[in-house]
Amino acid sequence: MPSTSIHGTPDYAELFNLGLSPEEVIYFSSNINPYGPPPSVVEAVRSYISRDTLARYPDSLSISLRCKLANHHDLPPEAVLVGNGTADLIWLICHRYAANRQVAILGPTFSEYADGVVMAGGHPTEIVLPGWERIGTGRYAPSPISFQQTCDALAAAAPWLVFVCNPNNPTGEYLTPDQILALRAAAPHAIWVVDEAYSAFAADGWSADRWVLDGGWIVLHSMTKDFSLGALRLGYLLASPYLVEQLQAVQPPWNVNGLAQFAGEAALDELPWRDQFMAKMRRDLADFRSDISHCGYAPRETTVNYVLVPVGDAKTMRNRLLKERLIVRDCTSFGLPEYIRIAIQREEENAQLLDMMRAIAQEEHLTHKRARAERLAHITAPERT
Numbered sequence: 001m002p003s004t005s006i007h008g009t010p011d012y013a014e015l016f017n018l019g020l021s022p023e024e025v026i027y028f029s030s031n032i033n034p035y036g037p038p039p040s041v042v043e044a045v046r047s048y049i050s051r052d053t054l055a056r057y058p059d060s061l062s063i064s065l066r067c068k069l070a071n072h073h074d075l076p077p078e079a080v081l082v083g084n085g086t087a088d089l090i091w092l093i094c095h096r097y098a099a100n101r102q103v104a105i106l107g108p109t110f111s112e113y114a115d116g117v118v119m120a121g122g123h124p125t126e127i128v129l130p131g132w133e134r135i136g137t138g139r140y141a142p143s144p145i146s147f148q149q150t151c152d153a154l155a156a157a158a159p160w161l162v163f164v165c166n167p168n169n170p171t172g173e174y175l176t177p178d179q180i181l182a183l184r185a186a187a188p189h190a191i192w193v194v195d196e197a198y199s200a201f202a203a204d205g206w207s208a209d210r211w212v213l214d215g216g217w218i219v220l221h222s223m224t225k226d227f228s229l230g231a232l233r234l235g236y237l238l239a240s241p242y243l244v245e246q247l248q249a250v251q252p253p254w255n256v257n258g259l260a261q262f263a264g265e266a267a268l269d270e271l272p273w274r275d276q277f278m279a280k281m282r283r284d285l286a287d288f289r290s291d292i293s294h295c296g297y298a299p300r301e302t303t304v305n306y307v308l309v310p311v312g313d314a315k316t317m318r319n320r321l322l323k324e325r326l327i328v329r330d331c332t333s334f335g336l337p338e339y340i341r342i343a344i345q346r347e348e349e350n351a352q353l354l355d356m357m358r359a360i361a362q363e364e365h366l367t368h369k370r371a372r373a374e375r376l377a378h379i380t381a382p383e384r385t
């Protein structure tokens with residue numbers, strides 16, 4: 001059953017059990033911009049707070065923010081719907097469209113799609129992304145599986161709804177516009193949901209927003225990630241006015257609070273701030289990948305602010321690092337129990353993680369060397385006597 005879902009965000013119960021507060025640990029597990037929110041947004045929110053603004057109900061339609069988002073994407077306001085985080089919109093889409101229907105989910109990927117589908121009474125079908133293969137129930141491994149195999153599986157599933165995360169969480173892989181169109185051609189009658197929660201982090205970010213007015217597309221964005229509004233929660237979707245109207249009809253009223261709407265508008269004035277830090281994070285991640293490679297790890301390629309690193313047993317590695325108050329994402333729940341996912345943080349924090357991972361790699365190297373020497377001694381001992 002859903003909502004056993006594991007996330008990289010603070011697990012307050014775990015922290016409570018460890019006697020720690022969120023400020024005492026570093027979250028490499030949460031894919032949020034560590035430099036935000038922009039100072040001007042914090043200031044704007046502060047100045048917004050008054051007895052009146054806290055007492056007043058928010059605009060249920062988020063009209064002002066919606067118009068600003070529409071302008072940003074060069075779409076009409078009727079093509080925008082704001083939600084209490086992107087997760088809220090994923091569940092809304094499932095609630096509206098998934099019941100009793102086949103829903104294809106391209107994975108390994110974010111668990112909320114399958115959870116939302118099951119909760120809505122739909123039937124999720126896992127379709128393996130190119131470059132991966134399924135090696136057991138819900139378990140994946142890298143593989144040269146071809147793009148055509150993914151298309152064939154999609155066509156066979158004949159889904160009513162498709163979820164594709166692009167760039168993908170947790171793999172950091174990013175499909176091009178041509179690849180998305182080729183996939184869509186395999187299931188042309190489905191509504192395609194493209195989750196672009198991480199597109200701002202990619203160097204060559206692009207958006208499927210260019211197709212939404214044609215119908216049949218829903219594009220998701222999260223302002224929680226790139227502007228660091230985790231506590232306020234803010235996401236939005238772009239779709240044809242027809243789909244937006246259908247979704248709006250089943251959205252609970254006032255579910256986006258007034259502070260979040262106001263912060264969202266202020267954040268949209270800070271796109272240069274955002275892009276400057278996105279570029280910095282890409283440089284820092286490239287350095288980090290190179291540094292841990294020198295320690296003996298083999299991080300995968302990525303296009304965004306997080307990277308998958310194979311470590312043998314992800315759970316053990318997470319627990320080792322947790323003792324040092326460094327939290328990485330154990331990817332077992334994604335079907336990748338050998339991988340951890342690391343989201344780049346501030347430079348001094350990255351250096352701490354690097355030091356610990358280097359120490360762990362050296363320790364393991366010594367343990368292996370010792371075990372090998374013992375094995376050899378055991379084999380040769382009888383020969384000596």
Ligand SMILES: Cc1ncc(COP(=O)(O)O)c(C=O)c1O
Binds near residue numbers: 087110222235
């Ligand atoms: C791919 C993806 N989509 C959506 C979300 C949820 O975003 P939000 O915090 O805006 O609800 C996440 C959060 O981890 C995510 O990884």
